[in-house]
Amino acid sequence: MGKKYADLRAGLVLLGLCLLAYFWLIPAQIKVKEDAAIGPEFFPRLLVICCGICAAGVAFQGVMGLRKEGKLKLSTFRNPANRVNYKSYGKHALLLASALAYLFVMPYTGFVIASVVFLTFLLMFFGHSKIGWCFLLSVIYVAAIYFIFTIAFKISFPKGPLGF
Amino acid sequence: MDILLETALQFVSIQVLLGIVAGVIAGIIGGGLPGISPSMTIALLLPISLYLPTPVAIGLMMGAYQGAMFGGSISAILINTPGTASAAATTIDGYQMALKGQSGKALKMALYASCSGGVIGTIILLAMAKPLSTIALKFGPPEYFGLMLLSLALIAGISGKSLLKGLASACIGLLLATVGMDPIYGTRRFTFRNINLSDGIQTLSVFIGVFALTELLTQLSQGRAALYKKADPLAVMDNKLSFKEYWGQRVNIIKSSIIGALIGVLPGIGGSTACFVSYAEAQRRSKHPEKFGTGVLEGVAAPEAANNAVAGGALVPLLTLGIPGDVVTAILVGALITHGIKPGPLLFIEDIGSVYTVYIAMFLAVIALLFVGQLGIPVFAKIVKLRKATLLPMILIICVVGTYASRGNLFDVALMILFGAVGFTMNKNKFPIPPLIIAFVIGSQLETSLRQSLILSDYNISIFFTRPISLVLMIVSVVFCFFMVRRNRKLANKTTIVINDSGEKEEA
Numbered sequence: 308m309g310k311k312y313a314d315l316r317a318g319l320v321l322l323g324l325c326l327l328a329y330f331w332l333i334p335a336q337i338k339v340k341e342d343a344a345i346g347p348e349f350f351p352r353l354l355v356i357c358c359g360i361c362a363a364g365v366a367f368q369g370v371m372g373l374r375k376e377g378k379l380k381l382s383t384f385r386n387p388a389n390r391v392n393y394k395s396y397g398k399h400a401l402l403l404a405s406a407l408a409y410l411f412v413m414p415y416t417g418f419v420i421a422s423v424v425f426l427t428f429l430l431m432f433f434g435h436s437k438i439g440w441c442f443l444l445s446v447i448y449v450a451a452i453y454f455i456f457t458i459a460f461k462i463s464f465p466k467g468p469l470g471f
Numbered sequence: 472m473d474i475l476l477e478t479a480l481q482f483v484s485i486q487v488l489l490g491i492v493a494g495v496i497a498g499i500i501g502g503g504l505p506g507i508s509p510s511m512t513i514a515l516l517l518p519i520s521l522y523l524p525t526p527v528a529i530g531l532m533m534g535a536y537q538g539a540m541f542g543g544s545i546s547a548i549l550i551n552t553p554g555t556a557s558a559a560a561t562t563i564d565g566y567q568m569a570l571k572g573q574s575g576k577a578l579k580m581a582l583y584a585s586c587s588g589g590v591i592g593t594i595i596l597l598a599m600a601k602p603l604s605t606i607a608l609k610f611g612p613p614e615y616f617g618l619m620l621l622s623l624a625l626i627a628g629i630s631g632k633s634l635l636k637g638l639a640s641a642c643i644g645l646l647l648a649t650v651g652m653d654p655i656y657g658t659r660r661f662t663f664r665n666i667n668l669s670d671g672i673q674t675l676s677v678f679i680g681v682f683a684l685t686e687l688l689t690q691l692s693q694g695r696a697a698l699y700k701k702a703d704p705l706a707v708m709d710n711k712l713s714f715k716e717y718w719g720q721r722v723n724i725i726k727s728s729i730i731g732a733l734i735g736v737l738p739g740i741g742g743s744t745a746c747f748v749s750y751a752e753a754q755r756r757s758k759h760p761e762k763f764g765t766g767v768l769e770g771v772a773a774p775e776a777a778n779n780a781v782a783g784g785a786l787v788p789l790l791t792l793g794i795p796g797d798v799v800t801a802i803l804v805g806a807l808i809t810h811g812i813k814p815g816p817l818l819f820i821e822d823i824g825s826v827y828t829v830y831i832a833m834f835l836a837v838i839a840l841l842f843v844g845q846l847g848i849p850v851f852a853k854i855v856k857l858r859k860a861t862l863l864p865m866i867l868i869i870c871v872v873g874t875y876a877s878r879g880n881l882f883d884v885a886l887m888i889l890f891g892a893v894g895f896t897m898n899k900n901k902f903p904i905p906p907l908i909i910a911f912v913i914g915s916q917l918e919t920s921l922r923q924s925l926i927l928s929d930y931n932i933s934i935f936f937t938r939p940i941s942l943v944l945m946i947v948s949v950v951f952c953f954f955m956v957r958r959n960r961k962l963a964n965k966t967t968i969v970i971n972d973s974g975e976k977e978e979a
Binding site: 317 | 656
């Protein structure tokens with residue numbers, strides 16, 4: 308994907324998010340104090356405006372760059388090479404989803420069981436093929452982490468049916 | 472002089488020396504583990520210190536303070552996860568050095584810079600305790616705003632070729648800092664009626680998410696085969712730090728230490744601001760500023776010297792005024808009072824021996840750090856020889872545990888994952904991450920001091936230009952910003968042509 312095209316797209320997306328924040332998020336999430344000259348919404352609004360200006364600037368730079376390269380044509384936007392290849396981000400999405408699932412099950416299974424299963428999965432996901440070795444490493448590593456944090460630093464992890 | 476000698480003799484004891492070494496070891500471990508902050512490490516040592524004689528207890532505390540400041544750099548350099556908030560700036564170049572196979576060199580530079588910073592911080596504490604605390608007392612909201620603005624102006628220096636992207640990134644960081652209670656009216660902002668967001672977003676969730684998880688996601692793009700490959704033996708060349716290389720950083724280290732100690736004197740600013748300020752100053756003074764962020768020694772030496780010097784600076788208001796500058800010094804106040812030392816102006820008149828005890832303990836802690844760190848570095852450096860397919864999953868577990876440990880809340884971990892995704896998206900679109908981090912760190916203080924100043928002046932902005940310290944800080948910020956923008960433009964003109972994904976030539 309062309310750098311200038313990527314800048315244009317990123318700038319427009321960020322600008323859209325800023326408009327959304329200004330017209331929907333801030334009014335919905337901050338209770339305006341009528342009697343205050345500078346209320347709680349003042350600073351976030353100021354920041355969203357600044358961010359929006361920067362985003363518009365990034366998009367503008369993208370447009371100018373494309374114009375300079377003679378690529379400011381409709382065909383540039385239709386070029387499949389300039390589209391985001393969502394498939395290439397499948398493994399990233401899977402990793403993030405599995406991490407969220409790990410957090411979700413932790414209160415029910417306990418830290419140790421959830422972590423051993425999750426770490427075994429991660430080791431396989433990142434390239435290891437021997438499940439037995441992955442499981443053994445996970446047990447040793449999670450046990451070490453558990454004892455360091457619970458005994459030395461007195462951190463309490465979610466406990467499962469087995470008590471750890 | 473007699474009192475100084477008498478106090479020094481208290482330290483000629485195996486018990487005291489062991490106390491300092493134990494403190495340093497505990498500090499390095501605590502600082503190195505993400506989620507275990509220096510304050511938590513010292514708080515955990517506090518109950519033990521109550522049973523120890525005063526010099527041993529103070530030695531233990533000072534050792535832990537210095538050790539934790541260095542410890543944060545270990546995980547920052549090796550796994551791109553700052554162990555402490557102060558080590559966030561070290562991550563930028565430290566991890567890049569580790570990627571180049573220079574983890575040992577980076578760790579040694581961090582150690583020597585930390586020790587040098589610790590010594591300089593102690594000297595500054597010794598020499599300037601009273602005058603500096605007098606200046607710090609004159610700081611009101613407009614002066615703090617000026618100082619925060621100066622920190623924000625540094626963003627211009629670390630935005631790379633696109634200032635606009637750097638500023639947008641900083642705005643995102645500042646917006647993240649507004650989540651939680653409004654500092655003036657106590658109104659909830661962006662909490663989505665979730666009680667976990669009432670206190671704002673946890674610093675570690677942002678730091679670990681945008682640094683460590685983003686890196687992990689980026690590495691994942693390499694594919695399984697590349698991740699399973701053993702570390703290239705050629706990649707661990709040039710891993711020794713020569714005396715010439717260390718000596719070449721002397722000006723950088725001295726300057727960063729002074730910056731660190733001076734910022735440490737100001738209550739509430741914190742080590743992370745000091746580190747970023749010294750990092751940007753090192754970049755500004757460097758002959759090769761464009762190489763910052765690619766793994767250069769200056770980028771490791773500057774923040775590491777600064778964060779250990781902060782420890783000396785933070786003790787200035789603590790000892791002379793009894794004001795704790797941060798959480799660590801607040802815990803130290805408790806420890807000192809428990810041992811019958813009451814910090815404040817009278818301490819220097821009535822109990823100068825106790826002041827000397829703190830000075831000497833601080834100095835010996837730096838020496839102990841040098842020895843303990845030297846022995847530990849070869850062990851730490853072995854981590855990078857592991858296969859990425861083994862190391863990266865382990866890092867993810869440490870990220871989860873570290874974020875969870877700071878508050879015992881799984882919601883913070885979920886936020887960390889979210890910020891990992893945000894950081895990855897920003898990275899892919901070439902938005903720099905460091906401006907987001909700096910802005911997030913100073914955001915709350917910036918807003919508070921801005922609004923307090925405006926309320927004080929009845930909404931008249933002239934308050935920032937009529938007070939001398941504030942005015943000087945404003946002018947310095949503008950001048951600094953101007954030079955940084957000019958330098959960035961020069962750098963932007965030096966473009967490189969690369970072949971993009973679709974096989975076309977483009978500017979990089």
